[in-house]
Amino acid sequence: MKKIVVFCGASLGFNPIYKEAAIELGNYFIKNKIGLVYGGEKVGMMGVLADTVLSKNGEVIGVIPKILEKEEVIHNEVEEMIVCNSMSERKVIMSKLVDGYITLPGGFGTLDELFEALTLNQLYIEQKPIGLLNINGFFDAILLQLDKMVKEGYLKQTNRNMLLVGSSVENLLEKMNNYNAPKISHVINKVVS
Numbered sequence: 255m256k257k258i259v260v261f262c263g264a265s266l267g268f269n270p271i272y273k274e275a276a277i278e279l280g281n282y283f284i285k286n287k288i289g290l291v292y293g294g295e296k297v298g299m300m301g302v303l304a305d306t307v308l309s310k311n312g313e314v315i316g317v318i319p320k321i322l323e324k325e326e327v328i329h330n331e332v333e334e335m336i337v338c339n340s341m342s343e344r345k346v347i348m349s350k351l352v353d354g355y356i357t358l359p360g361g362f363g364t365l366d367e368l369f370e371a372l373t374l375n376q377l378y379i380e381q382k383p384i385g386l387l388n389i390n391g392f393f394d395a396i397l398l399q400l401d402k403m404v405k406e407g408y409l410k411q412t413n414r415n416m417l418l419v420g421s422s423v424e425n426l427l428e429k430m431n432n433y434n435a436p437k438i439s440h441v442i443n444k445v446v447s
Contacts, residue, residue, distance in 0.1 A: 280306025
């Protein structure tokens with residue numbers, strides 16, 4: 255993979271283990287020559303991740319809506335900054351730039367981005383690996399909810415399996431690099447054609 259978008263929080267949270275994970279991921283990107291695409295902010299997990307990649311002259315592309323640019327959270331050291339009109343447009347631009355997705359701890363916005371990527375893959379609009387870095391069991395409750403959705407008939411196991419989960423950066427990226435997207439179904443093929 256040449257470029258990966260990372261969804262993560264504009265906050266650092268309370269436990270320093272999450273900040274350490276962002277630094278570890280940034281260093282992995284540098285070591286493996288992977289470009290970072292992210293939300294364009296200088297604060298929280300986003301800022302730590304971008305700073306880590308920038309500190310070693312790695313490739314960083316920020317995508318930020320105008321409303322957040324005005325809030326003075328934009329990362330001014332990111333040379334390639336795309337300013338867009340809305341949060342929705344931000345996700346579309348990000349998806350066009352990357353080969354895969356990784357989600358780190360964050361809040362509503364992070365989950366929104368993760369689930370949009372999963373939905374795009376479920377509908378076969380994209381077939382990119384989607385990784386969840388489950389540091390310190392941060393996403394355990396969400397993973398249980400997804401399993402409940404399968405059990406109750408609201409989510410196919412094939413689609414549940416699209417979300418690749420790892421508790422370490424190397425483990426997660428290994429899964430992403432070996433990912434094979436499910437074959438398109440005849441029903442979906444007729445809908446999206």
